Amino acid sequence: MTQFGDRFRQLLRIGRRPQQVLVLSAVTGALTGGAVALFDWLVSNVMFNRVLRQSDWFKALAPLIGLIVAALALHFLAARATPATADEYIRNFHDRDRRLDERPVLGRVVASIATLGLGGAMGYEGPSIYIGAAIGSAIQRRMSRFFSRDDAKLLLVAGAAAGVAAIFKAPATGVVFAIEVPFQDDVARRMLLPALTAAAVSYIVFVAFNGTTPLLPVRGAPPFDVRDIGGAAVLGLMCGVGARGFAVLLTQAKRIAASAHPVLRVTVAGAVLVGLYVASKALADEGLTIGPGYRTVAWALDPKHGLGLIVAMFFLRALATTATVGGGGAGGLFIPLVIQGVLVGRAVGGLFGAPDSSLFPVIGIAAFLGAGYRVPLAAIVFVAETTGRPGFVVPGLIAAAVAQLAMGRSSVSPYQVAARGGHLERRFTLPISAALQADVMTVPPDTTVREFFALHLIANRQKSVPVVDETHQYLGMARLDELDKVDEDQWETEAVSVIARTDLPTGKPDWTLRHAVEAMQAADVDVLPVVDAGGRFVGVVETDGILKLDEILGEADPF
Structure with missing residues (x-):
């Protein structure tokens, strides 16, 4: 009876788990909505709006000051962590064995x-995603008893969805972006309901403080015309090419931010940003190169601005974002992609004789954003939610599809993967320790060939045996097919070191299984000895051992 009662209570706990997970998702959403509202108030109302009221010289220098403070925050508060925010979410999503590191959170938020x-x-959404992901990951770490192994990243995704939903006042966009952005051609599985719950709650909390006014100042509901299909395709091609070039710039900027000396990168980036502000002021009579770019949208939609000026602003904004990233700034790239899409769309509208139409700028958002982050679904949903104009969706779909083709395999994030991996891909990403056999028989170098043959080849049926001395130094591999190097009548006197192969590859403890398999394939061997940096024998990896990992990886793919 007691055994039956224990099983019954266990079943009840399992049955309640989905409800408990949804409650924790709602808590994640509520905390994220409040945190993002506070972040938005500090950045926008307390700081940036005041910057806009200052003199031009202060506005030109303000981004440089921001980069200096960001560098100090990352150095002292984040233990020299990178300024990555949304990228950190994507990277951690694919690292199934580790939760999001909480130590750099404060420093990265201050830097943002x-x-x-x-x-x-840069955009506010990067830090918002990071804040939500950090909150979700922290809750899941403390409430891990409610989650199975397959749910390792569930609240991480829910928190990211909540962050996007709040900052853009777009809950559906938050959900779709959070499950789509980790991949280039796929979406995360088994995350939808918790992400929906967190996004909805986060949105409610955020708009309670900030209202429900749409994010982008777009007006009008353009009628659908067959000619719009051709225009959308042309715009999609241009946005795809533009996003591809923008991704190249950002990739180089991130590399500089990671490798250059902080003083040098901040100084150069700050000087570039000052020059770009001066250029924007001279061309447009407005300093549109600072800030996330919402003012640029309103400016671009003014039909009085000529095509040349729109194109110039496209390059100024792209360079401003690139310089901010290269200078080590912390922020998002979602909104910069949106701004670039608006400017390309406005330029195409001018070419088609429709400078006052909001159609092309809006579908430019879908195409440029969808291509740059490889999130066409999220881009379309974003257009519908933030503009409140569902009539833009059909041409936006066409433009986004064409832009994806033009984008190729490029992306503004280096941590995206093409698609969810199957068992083979997942096996190859595991550390070599997953298949390492440390307790294996070795043979001393002074063992005779006869003893090696009798003890290892006959008694234990080992075809390859590591030769290891008394100090655990690895000396080579003694193999069955090397016996013919010694005449059988000399087996009693010759040491096994005579036939030990020293030219075969060895693995390292920090390798993945992919490295091990590639090394074994190149040498056509089934056993790979693993040695540390000092040449000490650690163990072996065998192809049979790698194949047996299927028993472990036969569980449902959590991603």
Whole structure:
């Protein structure tokens, strides 16, 4: 009876788990909505709006000051972590064995506040995603008893969805973006309901403080015309090419931010941003190169601005974002992609004789954003939610599809993968320790060939045996097919070291199984000895051992 009662209670706990997970998702959404509202208030109301009221010389220098503060915050508060925010979410999503590191969170958030509050040309959504992901990951770490192994990243995704839903006042966009952005051609599985719950709650909390006014100042409901299909295709091609070039710039900027000396990168980036502000002021009579770019949308939709000026602003904004990233600024790239899409769309509208139409700028958003982040679904949903104009969706779909083709395999995030991996791909990403056999028989170098043959080849049926001395130094591999190097009448006197192969590959403890398999394939061997940096024998990896991992990886794919 007691055994039956224990099983019954266990079944009840399992049955309640989905409800408990949804409750924790709602808590994640509520906390994220409040945190993002506070972040938005600090960055926008307390800091950036005040920057806009200052003199031109201060506005030109403000981004440089922001980069300096960001560098200090990352150095002292984040233990020299990178400024990555949304990228950190994507990277951690694919690292199934580790939760999001909480130690750099404060430093990265402070760096984001400094970068964005003082006019860095990046978006608020990157830190919002990171804040939500950090909250979700922290809750799941403390409530891990409610989650199975397959749910390892569930609240991480829910928190990211909540962050996007709040900052854009777009809950559906938050959900779709969070499950789509980790992949280039796929979406995450088994995350939808918790992400929906967190996004909805986060949206409600955020709009309670900030209202429900749409994010983008777009007006009008353009009628659908067959000619719009051709225009959307042309615009999609241009946005795809533009996003591909923008991704190249951002990739180089991230590399500089990671490798250059902080003083040098901040100084150069700050000087570039000052020059871009001066150029924007001279061309447009407005400093549109600072801030996330919402003012640029309103400016671009004014039909009085000529095509040349729109194109010039496209390059100024792209360079401003690139300089901010290269200078080590912390922020998002979602909104910069949106702004670039608006400018390309406005330019195409001018070419088609429709400079006052909001159609092309809006579908430019879908195409440029969808291509740059490889999130066509999220881009379309974003257009519908933030503009409140579902009539833009059909031409936006066409433009986004064409832009995806033009984008190729490029992306603004280096951590995206093409698609969810199957068992083979997942096996190859595991550390070599997953298949390492440390307790294996070795043979001393002074063992005779006869003893080696009798003890290892006959008694234990080992075809390849590591030769290891008394200090655990690896000396080579003694193999069955090397016996013919020694005449059988000399087996009693010759040491096994005579036939030991020293030219075969060895593995390292920090390798993945992919490295091990590639090394074994190149040498056509079934056993790979693993040695440390000092040449000490650690163990072996065998092809049979790698194949047996299927028993472990036969569980449902959590992603």
